[in-house]
Amino acid sequence: MQFPKLTPLQSRFAATFAATVLLLVLYYALFTNSGGFAYALEVREIAPPAIVHDYPLLIEGRKPEEIVGRGTSGLTTLGNNQGKLSNINIGETQNWVFPKETVNGPKSSPPKGLPANITAPSSSTATSVVGDHELKKRANTVYISLNTCIKPSLNSTSPASSSASLPPLTVYISTSDNNQRPGPGKNADEQTEYTADQGYMGATIQASGDVYIGVSASNTSAFSGIYNYELGTSVDASYHSYEDSTNLYFVDSDIHSALLITDNVTQSDPGTPNYQEWMDIEPPFTIFANNINNSGIYGLERSYCALNQWSQIRKGNNAINTSMTSRGLGNEPKEQFYFTYLNSSSTYYGILGMDGNSTSSGNGVIGGGGKIWRAMNFTTKADDNCALLYNLDFCSQVAYAVPSNPDLDSTALAQIYDSNAQSYYQNFKNSLSLIPCNTSSISMYSLAVGCADCEAAYKQWLCAVTIPRCYDFSSDYSFLQPRNVGQAFFNGTKLPANHSLLQSPVTNASRNPLIDEKIKPGPYKEILPCQDLCNDLVRTCPAALGFSCPTGKLLNDSYGYRASNGDITCSYLGAAYYLNGGYRVDVNMSMGMFLAGFGLWLASALF
Known part of the structure; x- marks a missing residue:
């Protein structure tokens, strides 16, 4: 053919x-x-080490991955937006591969996510494995992250051994087919080394082929047992993430509870859809708290999976109550955390976290491994006559510890303070109603401010002075004012009859007689209201109401000064420690306050 x-x-x-x-x-x-x-080649499954059964390795029902074909056989494959758990012995190296089919494959659809303006971009470490001159035009961004979930234990309980540092896990990344098992001792030109910091490692690389990963646990004789870690890979975004800012602020505490808030989650104006979305949302953050003397999370403070297992206070505890609030700086939406079962006179780490991307978590979810912010710390009070109050009905901006009595529950205490302030406010409203507020510009008492501004300023001042901010009597901060020293302490003891504090009416009783008569807190110290509260009231209210401010010693006995660094050295509503260190106030006018006219009787009680 x-x-x-x-x-x-x-x-x-x-x-x-x-x-x-x-x-x-x-x-x-x-x-x-x-x-x-x-x-x-022959595939051999390596059984987990015998010690594994001694550790609670289940994380949300997941088991550690079995490492298949270690040695000369195949590598364990990683998927997109997947975290794989594994146990690793001290001195061991395990190898993984993120295959080129996934590296060059389609990206996942972005999740619904949160409303706009949640936080600043992540500051996770981002380093390329290869130089720019080696990047190919088709290279893709690959995100590799690790969380250490379980750490080995110290071999000794002696005080001398407690200073031993736990060697962190080390991650080696290679994009070279000549180095498919990166790890210790391999050619440094064909791999890049990363060290987990407080249980977290994050890297961003460019790749167009297989990405080879080695996880290594250094040899140490000071510790025994295993590590457990979660390794995550993605072409969309880091599976685990860490933000090098706290985004968490301490509001106040008593001996058994504390209140913390996040920064504002949006700058939208009240009444806008975005503002309301945030106020109506299921609280997106979670919180972890741990006594600083408890070593359970030492070295793992940036690992979501570790904190979610080992923190004394964590998601799911009955101790935590979360909600959205607009109280405080800017009156913008933020999340607040109230938690109990704390020890008195104790310092705790507070760590903000997010479960997955807040709307979903786990494998198949972009960012499904969770996010952690930098740890901060706070301390509970020592004396049990200061009680933490927040979310009051009338004085809704009050959120701090107030003079209390252990025999009063928080509901009764809140009612005493809140109803007392509300009754004073009604008297003020009656007097303000005599002022021509809705009138022509010629007849108005001011072109810059109006009666609504006066009402707001008066309420701020009123709640701050009728509901004092309480501090431990044992504290020696110079800005604190001793109060009610004429009453006995709860243990029955009293100050000596010739004590200097008993000679002054300022320190011998509380600012408000109601406190000594109905609450009977015993001696305590007060964080005085800020002077600018009075200044703002005098500036915004009609002169006919007779508001004025004291001077000299009476000023210093009644009001405090704001600190430039954001520390709370005087009381103002919505305050949180170091949240607004840049706050500036006008101090040209004399501060403090007296009420004239209808309010003289009130002044005698509150100053």
Whole structure:
């Protein structure tokens, strides 16, 4: 049979087609035999070490991954937006691969996520494994992250051994086919080394082929047991993340509870859809708290999976109550955390976290491994006559410890303070109603402010002075004012009869007689209201109401000064420690306050 003569173009096409068919046949033969070419050698499953059963390794019902084919056999494959758990012995290295099919594959659809303006971009470490000159035009961004979930234990309980540092896990990353098992002692030109910091490691690389990963646990004789870690890979965003800012602020505490808030989550104006979305949302953050003397999370403060297992206070505890609030700086939406079962006179780490991306978590979710912010710390009070109050009905901006009595529950205490302030406010409203507020510009008492401004300023001042901010009597901060020293302490003791504090009416009783008569807190110290509260009231209210401010010693006995660094050295509503260190106030006018006219009787009680 004679074949037709082909043109040069047809000849080239025929040769290409034949080669393609041959390659397909070869590919089919290799990858359908014995489970695939990568597993042509004998596959041996390595059982977890015998010590594994001594550790609670389940994380939300997940078991550690079995490391398949260590040594000369196949590598364990990682998927997109997946975290895989594994146990690793001290001195061991484990190897993984993020295959090029996934590296070059489609990205996942972005999740619904949160409303706008949640936080600043993540500051996770981002370093490329290869230089820019090696990047190919088709290279893709790959995110690799690790959380250490469980750490080995110290071999000794002696005080001398407590200073021993736990060696962190080390991660080695290679994009070279010549180094498919990166780890200690391998060619540094073909791998990049990363060290987990407080249980977290994050890296961003550029790759177009397979990405090889080694996780290594250094040798140490000071510790024994295993590590457990979660390794995450993604082409969308880091599976685990860490933000090097606290985003968590201490409001106040008593001996058994504390109140903390996040920074504002949006700058939207009240009444806008975005503002309301945040106020109506299921609280997106979680919190972890741990006594600083408890070593359970030492070295793992940036690992979500570790904190979620080992923190004394964590998501799911009955101790935590979370909600959204607009109280405080800017009156913008923020999340607040109230938690109990704390020890008195104790310092705790407070760590803000987010479960996955807040709307979903776990494998298959972009950012499903969780996010952690930098740890902060706070301290509970020592004396049990200061009680933490917040979310009052009338004085809704009050959120701090107030003079209390252990025999009063928080509901009764809140009612005493709140109803007392509300009754004073009604008297003020009656007097303000005599002022022509809604009148022509010629008749108005001010073109800059109006009666609504006066009402707001009066309420701020009123709640701050009728509901004092309480502090431990044992504290010696210079800005604190001793109060009610004429009463006995709860243990029955009293100050000596000749004590200097008993000679002054300022320190011998509380600012408000109601406190000594109905609450009977015993001696305590007060963080005085800020002077600018009075200044603002005098500035915004009509002169006819007779508001004025004291001077000299009476000023210093009644009001305090704001600290420039954001510390709370005087009381103002919505305050949180170091949240608004940049706050500036006008101090040109004299501060403090007296009420004239209808309010003189009130002044005698509150100053």
